[in-house]
Amino acid sequence: MSTHPPVYDRLLRELTAVYQGRLKPPVSEFEIPTKCYTDEALFEEERRLLRELPVVVAHVSQLASPGSCLVHDALGAPLMILRNREGALRAMFNVCRHRGTRLLEDEGFCKVRKGFLCRYHGWNYDIDGKLVNVPKQELFPSLEKEAHNLVSVPVHERFGFVWVVATPGDDYDFDSFLDPLEADLQPLKLDTHVVFRRGTATRRTNWKIVMEAFLDGYHVRHLHKNTVGPYFQDHQSFTEAAGPHVRSIVGRSGFSDAIENDAIENIRDIATPTYVFFPNTIFVVQPDFVSRATVYPLSIDEIYWEHDLIIPEAPKTEKARAHWELNYELIQNGVFDKEDLWVCEQIQKGIGSGANEFLTCGTEEAPIYWWHEELSKRLRA
Numbered sequence: 001m002s003t004h005p006p007v008y009d010r011l012l013r014e015l016t017a018v019y020q021g022r023l024k025p026p027v028s029e030f031e032i033p034t035k036c037y038t039d040e041a042l043f044e045e046e047r048r049l050l051r052e053l054p055v056v057v058a059h060v061s062q063l064a065s066p067g068s069c070l071v072h073d074a075l076g077a078p079l080m081i082l083r084n085r086e087g088a089l090r091a092m093f094n095v096c097r098h099r100g101t102r103l104l105e106d107e108g109f110c111k112v113r114k115g116f117l118c119r120y121h122g123w124n125y126d127i128d129g130k131l132v133n134v135p136k137q138e139l140f141p142s143l144e145k146e147a148h149n150l151v152s153v154p155v156h157e158r159f160g161f162v163w164v165v166a167t168p169g170d171d172y173d174f175d176s177f178l179d180p181l182e183a184d185l186q187p188l189k190l191d192t193h194v195v196f197r198r199g200t201a202t203r204r205t206n207w208k209i210v211m212e213a214f215l216d217g218y219h220v221r222h223l224h225k226n227t228v229g230p231y232f233q234d235h236q237s238f239t240e241a242a243g244p245h246v247r248s249i250v251g252r253s254g255f256s257d258a259i260e261n262d263a264i265e266n267i268r269d270i271a272t273p274t275y276v277f278f279p280n281t282i283f284v285v286q287p288d289f290v291s292r293a294t295v296y297p298l299s300i301d302e303i304y305w306e307h308d309l310i311i312p313e314a315p316k317t318e319k320a321r322a323h324w325e326l327n328y329e330l331i332q333n334g335v336f337d338k339e340d341l342w343v344c345e346q347i348q349k350g351i352g353s354g355a356n357e358f359l360t361c362g363t364e365e366a367p368i369y370w371w372h373e374e375l376s377k378r379l380r381a
């Protein structure tokens with residue numbers, strides 16, 4: 001048996017019990033009121049909560065060299081996340097301290113050479129956000145420059161990802177939030193991986209509808225029947241809460257045979273672990289790569305989708321490149337975009353119609369229940 005995260009041994013035992021019909025469903029049927037997708041006040045609270053929690057914004061390989069920077073607005077606040085000259089990660093509001101101009105204009109990855117020069121009146125900041133020059137400073141006789149550095153937000157590197165909290169401050173207890181994922185993610189050594197490609201999209205749907213699509217194993221045999229559906233045996237899965245997050249594993253074709261004959265070479269060939277990092281990140285451990293996708297609400301009925309396909313090493317040959325191209329095409333374009341996000345837009349169209357006052361969920365949709373519970377608990381708090 002290959003080396004793999006020990007947590008998978010337990011997950012395989014649980015999944016085997018599911019296949020053998022020995023596990024009771026973790027929850028009974030439940031309903032979700034459709035007004036939870038249309039209530040503007042609730043939506044504003046959710047957006048506020050998203051800015052108070054750690055969210056993955058990049059893989060470390062995307063911010064590896066000094067000066068590499070990500071301009072990121074999708075959390076509803078203009079942010080820049082960068083690697084400074086000493087090699088430390090910094091995250092700051094991308095907002096001038098004079099009259100508030102956004103400093104770096106284009107969203108996405110860029111290179112910061114010296115620092116940030118505001119186009120409006122020329123205030124100048126170094127790469128760590130320190131205000132270094134104010135043109136005609138005598139116009140501000142009482143200005144304390146040190147009090148006008150760019151405003152930091154907490155940033156943290158763990159499991160090969162860059163996590164940000166979009167609220168002013170330097171400190172956040174990332175560890176208590178992320179520790180429940182340690183046993184699963186640490187052994188994957190994703191910090192040595194690279195991103196093959198980032199796929200982004202905006203779609204007309206509420207963000208919770210998208211999260212639900214990735215907390216639901218029930219749809220795979222139907223919605224994905226022409227793409228990845230056939231890779232899975234009977235679409236059986238085991239799911240559980242992992243702190244605020246959700247951990248699942250689903251059996252691939254050959255799962256039962258491999259278990260029966262004790263012929264497991266690589267667990268990822270016979271079962272696919274998937275996670276939702278609360279609140280808005282989807283993580284899928286495919287046989288030879290991983291997918292990390294984050295869902296950002298832009299408005300109550302629109303999302304921004306960001307998916308990084310993460311591979312063990314940069315492709316060295318045309319054959320390797322073609323292999324990852326095929327996977328990207330299948331997963332990002334075929335499955336996520338044309339199937340999952342497509343169906344979410346279809347649901348959105350029906351949400352406000354009055355056809356359903358409640359959405360009905362079965363026992364296999366248990367993770368949706370846990371995720372909503374966690375969300376409600378945190379909103380109440």
Ligand code: FES
Pocket residue numbers: 096097098099100101118119120121122123
């Ligand atoms: S707003 Fe940036 S220098 Fe005036």
Ligand SMILES: [Fe+2]
Pocket residue numbers: 213214219220223224340
């Ligand atoms: Fe799906």
